[in-house]
Amino acid sequence: MSLQLDFxxxxxxxxxxxxxxxxxxxxxxxxxxLGALFGTLAAVGRGARSPLIAGACKVYVETIRNTPLLxxxxxxxxxxxxxxxxxxxxTVAVAALTINVGAYTAEIMRAGFEAIPRGxxxxxxxxxxxxxxxYWHIILLPAIEKVYPxxxxxxVLLMLASSVCSQISAEELxxxxxxxQSDTYRAFETYIIVAVLYVILSLVMRAGFWGLGLVLFxxxxxxxxxx
Amino acid sequence: xxxxxxxxxxxxxxxxxQKSFGPLRVLDGVxxxxxxxxxxxxxxxxxxxxxTALRCIDRFEKVDGGEIVVCxxxxxxxDVDLRALRQDVGIVFQSYNLFPHLTIxxxxxxxxxxxxGMATSQARDLARKVLAQVGLEEKLHAYxxxxxxxxxxxxxxxxxxxxxxxxxxxxxVTSALDPExxxxxxxxxxxxxxxxxxxxxxxxxxxxxxGIADRIVFMHRxxxxxxxxxxxxxxxxxxxxxxxxxxxxxxx
Numbered sequence: 479m480s481l482q483l484d485f486x487x488x489x490x491x492x493x494x495x496x497x498x499x500x501x502x503x504x505x506x507x508x509x510x511x512l513g514a515l516f517g518t519l520a521a522v523g524r525g526a527r528s529p530l531i532a533g534a535c536k537v538y539v540e541t542i543r544n545t546p547l548l549x550x551x552x553x554x555x556x557x558x559x560x561x562x563x564x565x566x567x568x569t570v571a572v573a574a575l576t577i578n579v580g581a582y583t584a585e586i587m588r589a590g591f592e593a594i595p596r597g598x599x600x601x602x603x604x605x606x607x608x609x610x611x612x613y614w615h616i617i618l619l620p621a622i623e624k625v626y627p628x629x630x631x632x633x634v635l636l637m638l639a640s641s642v643c644s645q646i647s648a649e650e651l652x653x654x655x656x657x658x659q660s661d662t663y664r665a666f667e668t669y670i671i672v673a674v675l676y677v678i679l680s681l682v683m684r685a686g687f688w689g690l691g692l693v694l695f696x697x698x699x700x701x702x703x704x705x
Numbered sequence: 706x707x708x709x710x711x712x713x714x715x716x717x718x719x720x721x722x723q724k725s726f727g728p729l730r731v732l733d734g735v736x737x738x739x740x741x742x743x744x745x746x747x748x749x750x751x752x753x754x755x756x757t758a759l760r761c762i763d764r765f766e767k768v769d770g771g772e773i774v775v776c777x778x779x780x781x782x783x784d785v786d787l788r789a790l791r792q793d794v795g796i797v798f799q800s801y802n803l804f805p806h807l808t809i810x811x812x813x814x815x816x817x818x819x820x821x822g823m824a825t826s827q828a829r830d831l832a833r834k835v836l837a838q839v840g841l842e843e844k845l846h847a848y849x850x851x852x853x854x855x856x857x858x859x860x861x862x863x864x865x866x867x868x869x870x871x872x873x874x875x876x877x878v879t880s881a882l883d884p885e886x887x888x889x890x891x892x893x894x895x896x897x898x899x900x901x902x903x904x905x906x907x908x909x910x911x912x913x914x915x916g917i918a919d920r921i922v923f924m925h926r927x928x929x930x931x932x933x934x935x936x937x938x939x940x941x942x943x944x945x946x947x948x949x950x951x952x953x954x955x956x957x
Contacts, residue, residue, distance in 0.1 A: 600765060601802035601861075605816035605868060606791035615815055620806050697806050697848050705805055 488667045491658050498654030499675050505568070505650055506637035506683065509575035513636070514629075516576060517583025522613060524588055535584065542581030548642045550574050555646045571643040571650075579636045586628050590621030623695050623705050630687040634680050641676075651675060715740050715774075716872050716903050717762055722771035722781075724757060731757045733927035734771070739872065739905055744898045746914035746935075747907045749924035750949065755907045758924065759874050762905065763794050776871050792820065795870030799877040801857040803849035803864070809836070810845045813864045820868070828867075835863040839893045855886030859893050866897075873897065875906035911938060911950060923949065 523535035542550065554574040558565055565573075594617050602612045622629065644653035651672060659668040692699050715738035724732035731754045739745045747755040760766045761773060764780050764787060773780040776793040804812050813835060814828035823831070836842050839859035841852075849857055858878055865873060875894065879887040891913050898904060898917050908914050914921060915935045923931040923946045931937060931946045941947045 595802075597798060597800050597802040598804065601798065601804070603765075603787075604763060604791055604794075604796040605864070606788045606820045607816060608788065611819050615819065616804055620804075623806070695806070697808075701848060701850065703850065 483667055484664055485667050485671075487662055488658060488664045488671060491662070494654050494658060495651070495671060495675060498649060498651035499679060501568070501649055502637065502640055502651040502676075503679055503682070505571055505575060505640045505643065505648070506633070506679075508572045509579055509636055509640070510633045512572070512576040513579035513583055514633075516580035518587050518618075520580060520584035521587035521591060524584065525591065539581045539584050542578055543585070547574075547578050547639055548645060550578055551642060551646060567643070567646050567648040570646060571640065571648040575636060575640055575643070578639075579632065582632050583629065586625045586632060587621060589628075590625040591617060593624045594621055619694065620705050623698065626687075626691060626695075630684070633687070634683050637679060637683060638676060651679075714777075716743075716776055717905060718772075718774045719758065719761070720772040722758070722761060722773060723769045724754075724761065724766060725769055730927055732761070732768070735924070735927070735929055736771075737922050737929055737932065739903060741903055742901045743919045744904045744906070744917055745920050745922060746918035747905065747922050747924060748909075748911070748914060748949070749930075753924040754927040755922075755924045756876055759876050759905060759907050763791060763796050763874055765796075788820070792868060793871045794874060795865030795868060795872070796874040796876065797858070797861050797865055797878050799880050801849070801854070801861045801881075803857055803861055805849050808846050808848055809841070809852070809860050809863075812849070812860065813867045816864070817867050831867050832863075835866045836860070838866060838896070839863045840889075853886060854882050855889045858882065858886075858890045862890075862893055862897075872903040872905065875904065875908070877907050877909065879908070879910060914938065925949075 520535045520538060523531050524539070526532045526535070551571065551574040554577070555567075555570050558570065598616055598620075599612060602616045607615065640650060641652035643650055644656060647653060655668050655672040659665040662668065698704065718738040720736050722732050722735045723730075733754075735754065735758055737745070747759060749755045757766055761768050762775055762780065764785065768781050771781060775790060778785055778790040778793070780790060803809075804815070807815065810829065810832045813832040814823075814825065817823040817828045817831060818825060832845065833842060836845060839862055841856060841859055841863065844852060844856060844860065849860070852860060862873075862878075878894075879890050882890060887910065891910065894904070894906070895917055906914075906918075915938045918935050921931075921933060921935055921937055922929055923937070923941075923943075925931075925945050931941065931943045933942075937946065938950050941950060
């Protein structure tokens with residue numbers, strides 16, 4: 479039994495790999511931004527006074543957290559199709575990933591909100607700030623800072639999980655790999671390259687979040703201490 | 706300052722206020738009033754209801770019965786305009802509660818800008834002014850964690866002052882501080898009193914209460930047990946107050 483690896487045969491398809499990696503990053507970027515917004519709203523919604531809003535947010539979070547991502551993607555993909563709505567695979571993938579990561583973001587953000595001391599909110603109320611202003615000025619950034627490592631890990635996980643979007647023929651990295659290995663019959667080499675590319679994408683995202691953290695938390699930049 | 710239709714009305718008045726936490730009756734018919742420019746000290750043992758009474762004034766607690774009027778706002782009513790009430794009332798807490806992610810300047814300018822719509826440059830001038838009042842001009846761009854406890858509490862007072870309240874509430878503001886830091890905070894409060902600020906303070910600093918308060922309200926078991934000028938601390942009428950001030954509480 480001998481292992482013979484022929485990387486050059488696979489590597490000559492580098493433009494396809496690059497395009498796939500770019501699409502994966504694009505998918506992840508859209509889903510991260512939209513999912514962060516959506517999930518934060520859901521986290522705020524879970525604390526709403528109205529039991530209807532709080533209940534709806536809870537049902538959303540629990541449903542998503544207890545079903546597989548692939549099934550969610552199929553539900554969005556075939557659901558929209560059976561409604562007669564035609565969207566590109568990319569749009570469907572972004573929508574499904576957003577819904578998915580939104581639920582996890584909501585749970586993480588809720589933990590962040592709950593970590594804000596009651597006294598902070600009382601002080602803000604005592605200064606006549608409105609509920610919305612309190613969320614925006616007092617709670618949001620410290621809450622994000624408290625859960626930032628968990629939050630950014632979740633977004634990197636999302637990028638990795640986006641590989642299942644290959645199932646609805648979104649032309650992301652894993653889908654590209656599937657074509658290349660069936661063209662070249664060099665499956666092992668192909669997936670080694672893909673794995674390396676995913677590692678690079680993860681590192682790129684982590685570097686990005688590190689930089690974003692510097693912008694978001696100026697106090698931390700100056701003093702270096704966690705809240 | 707002519708906000709009330711009749712200026713002779715008290716700034717704060719509580720009448721027969723009732724409040725329970727579950728089966729525990731914390732306020733059992735509490736009544737007192739604070740006139741404009743007056744400094745009222747609420748004293749009593751832990752659990753006597755003094756902090757709860759103070760928090761009811763700014764509606765951090767909802768009362769079960771009785772009437773509370775603060776700067777013309779009917780605080781006991783469910784439809785009270787909380788934000789209007791809290792623009793008239795400043796409150797300072799034992800645990801400072803500065804916003805840790807904001808500089809001292811941002812802590813101070815936030816509410817004037819967000820609530821009153823003040824221009825940023827004007828709010829910054831105001832921040833300098835109120836910080837000078839508490840002797841912290843040089844800390845404008847520091848973050849709360851870079852300040853000592855006493856400095857943080859003075860900054861919290863400045864933050865409240867920036868909203869130009871008609872009455873200030875102090876809830877055991879020196880209880881977390883050592884004697885030296887306590888002294889610097891009390892000096893600031895004394896200056897406020899001298900400037901004519903109306904104040905209600907819950908305090909364990911009997912010597913300070915005696916020196917600054919126009920009136921003392923001694924609370925015991927959810928009731929106003931004894932009230933009068935600061936002299937009641939040296940010649941109390943009831944055995945409970947005698948015991949309270951006699952147990953080493955009266956440092957002068």
